Amino acid sequence: MNTLRIANLTFREAVRRKALYGAIALTLAILAVYAWGTGWAVNEIYTQTPRGAIVRLALQSGVDVRLLAVGELLLAGLFAVSNIAGLLAIFLAAGTIAQEIEQGTLHSILCKPIARWQVVLGKWLGGSAMLSVYVAVTASATVAIIYWHAGYVPSNLPLGIALLTLKAMLLFSVTMIGSAFAPAIATGIAMFIVYVAANVAGMVEQIGVAAEIEAMVRTGIVASLILPSDALWKMSASAVQPPNPLPALGIKLSVGPFGVVEPPSVWMGVYAALYTAAALGLTTLIFSRRDV
Amino acid sequence: MVAAIRVETPARPEAARAAGTAGGTTPLAVETAGLRKEYGRKVAVANLSLAVPPGEVFGFLGPNGAGKSTTVKMLVGLVRPTAGTGWLLGHPLGDTRARRRLGFLPELFRFHEWQRAEEFLDFHASLYGVPRAERERRIAEVLALAGLDARAHDVLRTFSKGMLQRIGIAQALIGDPRLVILDEPTSALDPLGRRDVRDVIRRLRERGITVFLNSHLLSEVEMVCDRVAIIDRGRVVRQGRLAELVAGAYEAEVHLEHPSPALLHALETRWPAVHRPDTAATADTVEGGATGDNTLVVRLAIQDERELPSIAEAIVRGGGRLRALVPRRMSLEDLFVQSVETRNA
Numbered sequence: 001m002n003t004l005r006i007a008n009l010t011f012r013e014a015v016r017r018k019a020l021y022g023a024i025a026l027t028l029a030i031l032a033v034y035a036w037g038t039g040w041a042v043n044e045i046y047t048q049t050p051r052g053a054i055v056r057l058a059l060q061s062g063v064d065v066r067l068l069a070v071g072e073l074l075l076a077g078l079f080a081v082s083n084i085a086g087l088l089a090i091f092l093a094a095g096t097i098a099q100e101i102e103q104g105t106l107h108s109i110l111c112k113p114i115a116r117w118q119v120v121l122g123k124w125l126g127g128s129a130m131l132s133v134y135v136a137v138t139a140s141a142t143v144a145i146i147y148w149h150a151g152y153v154p155s156n157l158p159l160g161i162a163l164l165t166l167k168a169m170l171l172f173s174v175t176m177i178g179s180a181f182a183p184a185i186a187t188g189i190a191m192f193i194v195y196v197a198a199n200v201a202g203m204v205e206q207i208g209v210a211a212e213i214e215a216m217v218r219t220g221i222v223a224s225l226i227l228p229s230d231a232l233w234k235m236s237a238s239a240v241q242p243p244n245p246l247p248a249l250g251i252k253l254s255v256g257p258f259g260v261v262e263p264p265s266v267w268m269g270v271y272a273a274l275y276t277a278a279a280l281g282l283t284t285l286i287f288s289r290r291d292v
Numbered sequence: 293m294v295a296a297i298r299v300e301t302p303a304r305p306e307a308a309r310a311a312g313t314a315g316g317t318t319p320l321a322v323e324t325a326g327l328r329k330e331y332g333r334k335v336a337v338a339n340l341s342l343a344v345p346p347g348e349v350f351g352f353l354g355p356n357g358a359g360k361s362t363t364v365k366m367l368v369g370l371v372r373p374t375a376g377t378g379w380l381l382g383h384p385l386g387d388t389r390a391r392r393r394l395g396f397l398p399e400l401f402r403f404h405e406w407q408r409a410e411e412f413l414d415f416h417a418s419l420y421g422v423p424r425a426e427r428e429r430r431i432a433e434v435l436a437l438a439g440l441d442a443r444a445h446d447v448l449r450t451f452s453k454g455m456l457q458r459i460g461i462a463q464a465l466i467g468d469p470r471l472v473i474l475d476e477p478t479s480a481l482d483p484l485g486r487r488d489v490r491d492v493i494r495r496l497r498e499r500g501i502t503v504f505l506n507s508h509l510l511s512e513v514e515m516v517c518d519r520v521a522i523i524d525r526g527r528v529v530r531q532g533r534l535a536e537l538v539a540g541a542y543e544a545e546v547h548l549e550h551p552s553p554a555l556l557h558a559l560e561t562r563w564p565a566v567h568r569p570d571t572a573a574t575a576d577t578v579e580g581g582a583t584g585d586n587t588l589v590v591r592l593a594i595q596d597e598r599e600l601p602s603i604a605e606a607i608v609r610g611g612g613r614l615r616a617l618v619p620r621r622m623s624l625e626d627l628f629v630q631s632v633e634t635r636n637a
Contacts (some may be wrong), residue, residue, distance in 0.1 A: 002419060005415065005418055005419065009404070009415065013404060016407075017406050103402050104398060104400035104402040105402050105404055107370060107396075107398035107400060108396065108398055108401075108403060108416065108460070108463055108464075109416075109419065110368075110370055111368040111369060111370060111391060111394065111396040111398075112391055112416065112419040112420060112467070113388040113389075113391045113419065114388075115388070289372065291365070291370065291371040291372060292365070292370040292371065
C-alpha cells in the first residue's frame with residue numbers, strides 16, 4: 001500500500017508541479033511538424049514516378065518500395081519518441097531520490113512506518129506510469145499520423161509500444177541507482193553519456209552485421225549486455241517495420257538508417273526486464289544504507 | 293512507582309526492557325546505549341547514552357555542532373549509527389513498530405509544497421495507516437492545534453516559514469503518536485508562535501505523550517521540560533531531572549571595586565569561581581565581568597545562603613571594597629555554560 005502511495009505522490013507531483021508541461025508542449029510541436037512533413041513525403045511517394053535508379057530496379061523486381069519508404073518514415077518518428085522518452089526517463093530519475101534528500105522532503109516521510117524499498121519501488125512505479133503514458137500517447141500519435149497519410153498499420157504495434165515503454169522503465173531504474181548516492185546533475189550527465197555510447201555501439205553492431213565483421217557485432221552485443229537500451233529499440237523497431245526484403249536477397253542491410261536487419265532475440269527482452277529489476281534491487285540496497 | 297525507580301537508576305538497558313515487557317510497565321520512550329556516528333574521520337556523536345522516561349518532556353541541549361541533530365536523525369531512522377544501539381518505545385531503532393507511534397518534526401521542515409494543507413496531512417496520515425474514515429477528524433484536530441484551520445485548502449507553497457513549521461508539527465501529530473520528537477520546533481516562529489508551541493507541548497504531556505525537544509533556546513526548555521540532557525562533542529555531559537540539576541547549585545554574585553589579585557585568589561581558594569573575567573584584562577573591557585565603573589563581578593559557587601556572611605567577611609579582611617553580594621540560584625543557562633565550559637577547559 002505504501003508503495004502505491006509513493007507512486008501516486010510521484011505521479012501527481014509531476015502533474016501538479018507542471019514539470020513536464022514544457023516537454024509535452026514541445027512534443028506536440030514536433031508531432032505537428034511530423035504530421036505535416038510525412039503528409040508531404042507520402043504524397044510524393046505515391047503520386048510521382050520514382051526517380052531513383054535503385055527504386056526503379058526494386059520496383060521491377062516486385063518489391064513494394066513505397067511501403068518500405070512509409071515504414072522508414074514511421075521508424076523515424078518512433079526513433080524520436082524512443083530517444084525523447086529515454087532522456088525524459090534519465091532526467092526524471094536522476095533527481096527522484098537525490099533532490100528529495102537535498103531538499104529534505106524525505107525527512108518527514110522516511111521517519112514514518114515505511115520501508116526504503118517501498119519508497120524506491122513507489123517512485124519507480126510513479127515514474128514508469130508517467131513514461132508509459134508519454135510513450136503510449138506519442139507512439140500512438142505517430143502511428144496514427146502514418147495511418148492517416150498512407151494507411152499503413154504496423155504488424156505488431158502493441159509489442160512495439162510495450163518494448164519502447166520497457167526501454168524507458170529500464171533507463172529510469174538504472175538512473176535511480178545513481179540518484180540513490182550521487183547528486184542529480186552528476187547522475188543525469190553520467191547516464192546521458194552512457195546512453196549515447198550504448199546507441200553508438202548499437203549502430204556499430206548494425207554496420208558489423210551488414211559488412212559481416214564479427215568483432216563489430218560482438219562489440220554491439222557486449223554493449224547491449226552492459227545497457228540493453230538500444231537492443232530494446234531494435235526489438236521495437238523490428239515489431240513495427242514492414243517486412244525487409246533485403247536479407248532474402250542475401251544482403252544483410254536494413255532498409256534505412258532506422259530499420260533493423262537482425263533484431264535481438266526474445267531473450268534480450270527477458271534480460272532487459274531482469275536488468276530493470278536488478279537495478280531497482282541495487283537502488284534499494286544503496287538507499288537503505290544511505291544517511292538522509 | 294516501579295517505573296520511577298527503574299527510571300532513576302538507569303541500570304542495564306536489557307533489564308529495563310525486560311521489566312518493560314514482563315512487568316507490564318511502560319518501557320522507556322527513548323533509550324540509547326553507546327550510540328556513535330562517524331562521518332569519515334569526523335566523529336559527530338561519540339558515545340551517547342540517553343534514557344527518556346515515558347510521559348515526560350525531555351530537553352536535549354548542546355552547543356552548535358554538538359551532535360544534537362545527528363542524534364535525532366539516528367533516533368528516527370534517517371541516519372544509521374556507526375556503533376551502539378537504541379530503542380524507541382521498547383523497539384530497536386529503525387523498527388517500523390516504533391515508527392508507527394512516532395511523530396517527528398525535522399529541523400529542515402521542507403515538504404512537498406504543491407500539496408494543499410489537508411492533502412499533505414492526509415498523505416502523512418495514510419503513511420501511518422490511519423483509516424480513511426478517521427483521517428478527516430484527525431486532520432481537523434491537528435490543524436486546529438497548529439492554528440491553521442483557516443488554511444486547510446491552501447497550497448503549502450503559499451505558506452510562510454512559520455506556517456510551514458506549524459504544519460510540520462501538525463504532521464508530527466497526525467498519527468496519534470506516543471512519542472513526539474521535535475527538532476528545533478520554534479526556529480521560524482515569532483514569540484507568540486513559540487508560546488503556542490509550548491502550549492501544544494504541555495497539552496501533549498497532559499495526554500501522557502512523551503516529547504523529545506531538541507532546542508538551543510534554553511529559556512524555552514526551562515519552561516516546558518521535566519528532564520534535560522546536555523551534550524557536548526557527541527557525549528552526554530549532564531542528564532537528569534531539570535529541578536534536581538539546578539537545585540542545590542547556588543552561587544554568590546560578588547561585585548568588587550578594584551580587587552587585588554591576592555584577594556581574588558583568596559576568595560577562589562575557598563569558593564570555586566563559577567565565572568570570572570580574565571583578571572589581566574580586568575579594567576573595564578570584559579563583557580559581563582567588569583562594569584563601566586571598574587567594578588569586577590565574580591560568581592562563586594556556594595552551598596547555600598548561609599555562606600554569604602563569610603564571603604563578606606573575607607572580602608573586608610582582604611581589604612576589598614564590596615559593592616554588592618547577591619545570592620542566585622543556578623539557571624539552566626548557567627548549568628549549560630558550566631557543563632560545556634568544564635569540558636572544553
